[in-house]
Amino acid sequence: MKTNVREAGGVQIVELKGKITIGSGDVQLRETINKLVDSGKKHILVDMKDVTTIDSSGIGELVGCYTSVTNKGGKLKLLHLPPKINDVLTVTQLITVFDVYEAETEALSSFKG
Amino acid sequence: MNAPQPSAKAGPIRMSLSSRFENIEMVQHLCSRLLEGRDVPEETRHWILMAVREAVANAIKHGNGQDLSKHVHLEMDVVADTLVISIRDEGGGFDPSRVEDPLAPENRLKTSGRGIFYMKTFMDDVRFRRHASGGMEIVLKKNLGAIKEKEENPA
Numbered sequence: 001m002k003t004n005v006r007e008a009g010g011v012q013i014v015e016l017k018g019k020i021t022i023g024s025g026d027v028q029l030r031e032t033i034n035k036l037v038d039s040g041k042k043h044i045l046v047d048m049k050d051v052t053t054i055d056s057s058g059i060g061e062l063v064g065c066y067t068s069v070t071n072k073g074g075k076l077k078l079l080h081l082p083p084k085i086n087d088v089l090t091v092t093q094l095i096t097v098f099d100v101y102e103a104e105t106e107a108l109s110s111f112k113g
Numbered sequence: 114m115n116a117p118q119p120s121a122k123a124g125p126i127r128m129s130l131s132s133r134f135e136n137i138e139m140v141q142h143l144c145s146r147l148l149e150g151r152d153v154p155e156e157t158r159h160w161i162l163m164a165v166r167e168a169v170a171n172a173i174k175h176g177n178g179q180d181l182s183k184h185v186h187l188e189m190d191v192v193a194d195t196l197v198i199s200i201r202d203e204g205g206g207f208d209p210s211r212v213e214d215p216l217a218p219e220n221r222l223k224t225s226g227r228g229i230f231y232m233k234t235f236m237d238d239v240r241f242r243r244h245a246s247g248g249m250e251i252v253l254k255k256n257l258g259a260i261k262e263k264e265e266n267p268a
Contacts, residue, residue, distance in 0.1 A: 022170045023134030055166050056231055060224040067222055084159060091234050092227055093216055 001025030001051075003032045009108045011043040012036050013079075017050040020058030029058070033065040033076070042074030043111045045104075049080035054088060063094065075099075079107050125190035130169075132177040132185060137169045140187060144198065147189055153257055160235035161196065161255055167228040168200045168251050176202025176249055186248075194258030201250040209241040 001018040014032060019025050036044055046062075054062075069076040077099040081089070089095040101107035126143055130136040141162045148158055169185060177183035183203040190197055213220050215227045233239045238254040 021134075021166070022137070022174065055163065055170065056225070056227040057170065059227060063222055064224040067224075088163075088231070092230065093221065097221065 001028050003028065005032065005036070008104070009111070011045050011108050011111050012041045013045045013047055013104070015047045015050070019053040020051055020061065021053055021055045022057035026057045026061045029061045030064060033069065037069055037072050037074065042069070042072065044069055044074065044076045045079050045101075045107050045111075046076065047079045047104075048082060048085060051082060051085060054085050059088060059092065059094065063097070066098065075111060077101060077107055077110065079104060125188050127186075127188045129184045129186050131181055132173045132179050132183050133181070134170065134173060136185070137166050137173070140169050141166055144189055147191065148196070148257075151191065151257060157255075164232045164235040164239075164253055165198060165200075167231050168198070168253060171228050171251070172200050172202035172204075172249075175207070176204035178204065191257065194256060196253075196255040196257055198253040199250060200253075201244050201248050203248045206243050206249040 001016060001020055001024065003017070004015040006013050006015070014036070016025075016029065020029055033044065033046075044065075046065075066076045079101050081100050086095065086100075089098065099110065101110065126147065128143075130140070144162060144165050145158065148161070153161075169187070172185045173179060177185065185203075186199075186201040188197075188199040209229070212229055213223075213226055215221070215223070215230045220226060229239070232251075232253060236253045236255050237259075238252075240252045242250050242252075244250040
């Protein structure tokens with residue numbers, strides 16, 4: 001998996017590309033988010049548009065990231081959720097946990113509330 | 114390594130893999146090849162491959178503890194329109210009835226414990242048993258004929 005972090009309107013946008021699966025991408029996701037949290041960043045938007053595959057380990061890491069950001073008083077939201085990843089989050093009822101956006105501008109605005 | 118090349122009349126695929134996560138992709142590829150030429154919608158194929166991924170990952174991680182001296186034993190076949198996949202590890206086994214429900218509110222935000230749930234969601238039948246030669250065996254089944262019938266005669 002490849003990651004790219006950019007900032008827009010005080011929000012860290014984490015662009016993920018590739019697979020978030022066991023032994024490949026799951027730990028990388030955690031490290032990327034932890035690095036942001038450790039440096040005091042509290043508004044994180046994870047862009048999932050180019051994520052091709054996710055498994056239960058990837059979902060677990062996503063949940064872990066959500067918890068660690070929330071516990072530090074921050075917010076982690078999701079952007080551009082591919083349909084199959086949406087399905088995977090839906091069946092485990094995690095879709096209700098995450099704030100999910102289809103447009104970046106709308107997602108960025110939501111952090112201002 | 115030369116992976117076996119399945120075909121519609123080849124019979125079961127049997128293989129033993131070392132406990133490396135890299136092997137998950139190969140198992141998915143073989144399963145995908147096994148489904149080639151069969152009337153399985155892309156969506157269904159995707160979820161079958163996810164269930165297979167979860168089963169092999171469980172065997173490597175929880176069953177064999179990523180011990181490279183231990184193997185994952187695999188058998189895949191389509192019998193009378195039913196895809197049957199058997200995956201066995203060489204670990205100490207576990208009690209499937211004690212696996213926690215990932216949908217329970219207290220488990221919702223746990224970072225693990227969803228693999229078996231996904232398998233059960235995406236396959237028609239998922240069974241666990243302790244194998245006679247040791248280790249835990251999981252058997253996943255998907256009725257491919259039922260998918261075709263459902264597509265041809267939607268409710």
